[in-house]
Amino acid sequence: MYNSLRMRDIASQIHPQTNLAAHETVGPTIMARGEGAYVYDDDGKQYIEGMSGLWCAALGMSEKRLVDAATRQLNTLPYYQNFAHRATEPAIELSERLLKIAPVPMSKVLFQSSGSEANDTAVKLAWYYFHAQGKPEKKKIIARNRGYHGTSIGSASITGLPHLHREFNLPLPGFLHVTCPHFYREGRPGETEEDFSTRLAEELDALIVAEGPDTVAAFFAEPAMGTGGVVIPPKTYFEKIQKVLKKHDVLLVADEVITGFGRTGAWWGSQTFGLEPDMITCAKALTAAYMPLSAVLLSERLYAGMKAQSEKIGVFGHGYTYGAHPVACAVGVEALRIYEEDGIIDGVAALGERMAEGMLPLAEHPLVGEVRGVGLMWGVEIVRDKRTREAFPADMQFGIGIQNRAFENGLVCRSLGTAIAFAPPLISTPEQIDAVVSRFRDALDRSLDAYLAGGGRLGE
Incomplete structure (x- = not known):
């Protein structure tokens, strides 16, 4: 049978x-x-x-170069962890390369194995940062309807697709959603794209005010929405959204899991659409999918807060067994070389x-x-x-x-x-x-x- x-x-x-x-x-x-x-x-x-x-x-x-990069690393050091002061050369080199090509100045890189893990991690880091600032109540997360950020418990809560929530007891409390920026479906009669963007920025502002700015930690956005149906942001959208976030000290997390590494015609979707994020999550094309790997890029502002908090507690209590896996990182280094050199x-x-x-x-x-x-x-x-x-x-x-x-x-x-x-x-x-x-x-x-x-x- x-x-x-x-x-x-x-x-x-x-x-x-x-x-x-x-x-x-x-x-x-x-x-x-x-x-x-x-x-x-x-x-x-x-x-x-x-x-x-x-x-x-x-x-x-x-792509034989990626296969060869993996094979060389498998024959040299097939695995090592990066907890407690351990490191490998591929992870160091890939971190340096990512910081060099980042769309805005970034300070450090933290590796995971998937986009879902990267977005989960970004939520945790936002919470950790605001604890370091003496603002532990600043923890609500806002994203967009039809946005996609993963399927783990945290990342699915950020995601704004009902079938990822239904009968999974999701989203978790404290995860909020605003209107999808799809002008074709959500625009009103007589409304221009700029008017639509203004309305969505006002909606975000009103939600933050209603919830209390001292309770809202971060806003997650794909520069161009992928799994929600390939939604391209309307004119002036991110310009207006970012003004609202800065006004209320809400972090911007750019989910570049799909848009990173050339998909939109630039290294990053943030460059294509004018985002200035506090954190960037990326995966997928980071290794061209030849190995599972994701990364979170963090600004110096966030890293400084995290460093102070870990010093106070005595440890940064986060990590994954396969984070910064040397074979995946070696493939990532080679993929970035190919994107650039070819x-x-x-x-x-x-x-x-x-x-x-x-x-x-x-x-x-x-x-x-x-x-x-x-x-x-x-x-x-x-x-x-x-x-x-x-x-x-x-x-x-x-x-x-x-x-x-x-x-x-x-x-x-x-x-x-x-x-x-x-x-x-x-x-x-x-x-x-x-x-x-x-x-x-x-x-x-x-x-x-x-x-x-x-x-x-x-x-x-």
């Missing part, structure tokens, strides 16, 4: 972000190998990996323009309400009525149907709410970018044909 890989998977493994009952019937698609921007299933079928895995395989699936990040702008040339005309398609994106991070909003912007009912899973038809076409993309998301590897060729667009356009057309043939109607 369990002699095939598919049956063995169903019998043994839980798949995140999956309908577990449906999986027992559908089973997995088993990916067997990868090469550049392509992955191949165990039947040999080729797919363009239009999501870089989970936004992370920025250098594709066959001009990878410099090349994103041209690839992004190529993708825009293909994607933006899709706005005329009967099923598309909006096309939005930056660099190699794009979202296509799916609607039933272009005039009213009505979405398809969630129980129809219309976006999943489009995603599945694209998969049949040999394209990996991802249905996220009412949008379809794309994040191809930064090493994609112009021809591969064109193929992403053409294969997706075909999936749209086939989805429309099937819907109309089944008696469905679009809005006028």
Whole structure:
């Protein structure tokens, strides 16, 4: 009964972000190998990996320099911990490199293994810092609806997606959410983008005042929202939000887990959208996903408070067994070298323009309400009525149907709410970018044909 890989998977493994009952019937698609921007299933079928895995395989699936970096370190020192004054050369070098390329001056780096751990850690550090300032009540965390910051207990509480909360007893108390900065969905009739940004800044200010500024520690924001549907901030948004945060001494944490290391066309999304964070969390493309690794970058202001607090207590009581893992750090060092030496990040702008040339005309398609994106991070909003912007009912899973038809076409993309998301590897060729667009356009057309043939109607 369990002699095939598919049956063995169903019998043994839980798949995140999956309908577990449906999986027992559908089973997995088993990916067997990868090469550049392509992955191949165990039947040999080729797919363009239009999501870089989970936004992370920025250098594709066959970068030998990363494999060699890991192998060298495995043969030298395969593991060591960094508790209690221990260190390794790869962790030191990667820390130095991250501080050198940081979008604003940063003082220190703290390593973890995942983006969720990094955001959990950032919450703890904000609390620790304000204890050092004699403000222990300053501990509430504010984020945005549809923001994504992870799925651990703390990071899922920051996240503003209901399905990550439902029946998990989340979010925890003290985690608050404000309006998603998606102008297409949240803007009011007659409101300009600048007016919308003003309203959201006023909403944030009012929430901080209502809760008490002496109780609010930090505001978490992705420079461009990823899993919430690729939401690009409206004009003047972060300029106005940051004024509110500074007014109330609320820390800004830039979640660069998706946007860091070239995804938006700059080293950091904070550079693209003008953020000046107190902390930066990053992961994913930090190692191009070849090893699990994340980092929190901290300003000198925060580090000084943490140092004083640890001196008072006698120890900085935080850490992970695999934090600053030497193999992961060695791969991270090599990934940063490749981004810089091979001009990878410099090349994103041209690839992004190529993708825009293909994607933006899709706005005329009967099923598309909006096309939005930056660099190699794009979202296509799916609607039933272009005039009213009505979405398809969630129980129809219309976006999943489009995603599945694209998969049949040999394209990996991802249905996220009412949008379809794309994040191809930064090493994609112009021809591969064109193929992403053409294969997706075909999936749209086939989805429309099937819907109309089944008696469905679009809005006028």
